[in-house]
Structure formats: C-alpha cells, structure tokens
Amino acid sequence: MNQPRSKKKSNFLSDMLFNIIAPALILSKLSTEDTLGPVWSVVIALAFPLAYGGWSLIKSGKVNFFSILGVISVLLTGGISLLQLDPAYIAIKEAMVPALIGIAVLISQYTRYPLVKTLLINPEVIDIEKLDNALALRGNSAKFAKSTERAGFIVAGTFFISAALNYILAKAIVVSLPGTTAYAEELGRMTWLSYPVIALPSMVMLMAAIFYIFRQIGRLTGQSLEEFMLL
Secondary structure (H helix, E strand, C coil): CHHHHHHHHHHHHHHHHHHHHHHHHHHHHCCCCCCCCHHHHHHHHHHHHHHHHHHHHHHHCCCCHHHHHHHHHHHHHHHHHHCCCCCHHHHHHHHHHHHHHHHHHHHHCCCCCCHHHHHHCCCCCECHHHHHHHHHHCCCHHHHHHHHHHHHHHHHHHHHHHHHHHHHHHHHHCCCCCCCHHHHHHHHHHHHHHHHHHHHHHHHHHHHHHHHHHHHHHHHHCCCHHHHECC
C-alpha cells in the first residue's frame, strides 16, 4: 500500500520541479545579459516542461487531450516570446488553455465518453466494471450518471475560474516586451505565483468534486469505497 503513495509523491515532486521550480528559477535568476540573457533563459526554461511532458507521454504510452494542450501551451509561450509579440497575448494564452479544457468537459457531458469520468474515476484506481455491476444490481446506474453529470459541471466551472484567474494574473504581471530581461523575470514571477493563486484553489474545487463522486458511490452501491479500490 505504501508503494503507490510513494509513486504519487514522486510524480508530484517531479511535476513541481520541471513545470514550476526549474523554469521559475531560470527566468528569475538567469535572464540578465551577463548570464543566459532574456531570450535563451526563456528557451531553456520552457525546455524543462516541454521535455518532461514529452518524456511522460512516451513513458505512459498514452496521448490524451490534456497532455496535448500542455505541450501546445508551452509552445505558444515560446512562440510569443521568441517572436516578441505584445505581452497581452500571454494573458490570452494563459486563459485559453483552461478555458478550452472547461469547454471540452462541458461538450463531452453530452457524449458517451464524458471527460469527467477520466478526471474523477480513474480506472487505475477504481474497478470500473465492479462499480458498474454494483450500481446495476441496485438499479442506480442512471442516478450515478446524473451525479457524474453534476460533478462535470463543477469540474468545468473549476477550469473556467482558473482561466479567469490566469488572465488576471498574467495581465497584472507580464507587462514588459518579450526579449527583455524584465519580461523573462515577469514570466518567472507569474510561474511562481500561479501555484498558490491558481493551482491551489483549483485543486480544492477538484477535490470537492472527487469527494462528491466518492460519496455517491457509497450511497448508490450500498458498499464502502474501499470495495472498488484497486490499490
């Protein structure tokens, strides 16, 4: 039981290191002319999340919507920076990615494969077949589908709030022209602040949706959640 928990902790630390800590440190400390310079600091900083995202995709052997959006987000930041476009495009890009995820979650609600199931009911953690059988046995499959739909709206709302916060944060911090040391340092500051200002509130809302789904599993199956856990 300790091994999966250690693996999750390791993944979390790797995510933090490659996606937040390393890029932010490079942009904040190595963007001056006597170090890497404003252009190369951006290139090297963005190489960390891009390489880590590519490595994760190869390791998992899976290509999914969220991973693709993450790679596109990094490439857009690099393109805006290297082409020295108006910094307003950074704010638009920062809002666009979570907004697209929110829209995708909403649209998928009306298909046979809602994304919220992928997000909240992980088949590597929950025995989906056993859960479906338990729900069908008590005639609660339709009720659980409704519960999943409600959770989907919570998740979509989480991404829309994240989009708004991303836009406000980027608009307030990134004001200098790309290609300057100030711009690179502002990107670093935005990266640092994105975790406490955006990621933590979003995680709280996602955890609320997960808690709601797990509670519904217990209520509608008449069994404890542990009965369906694979770990």
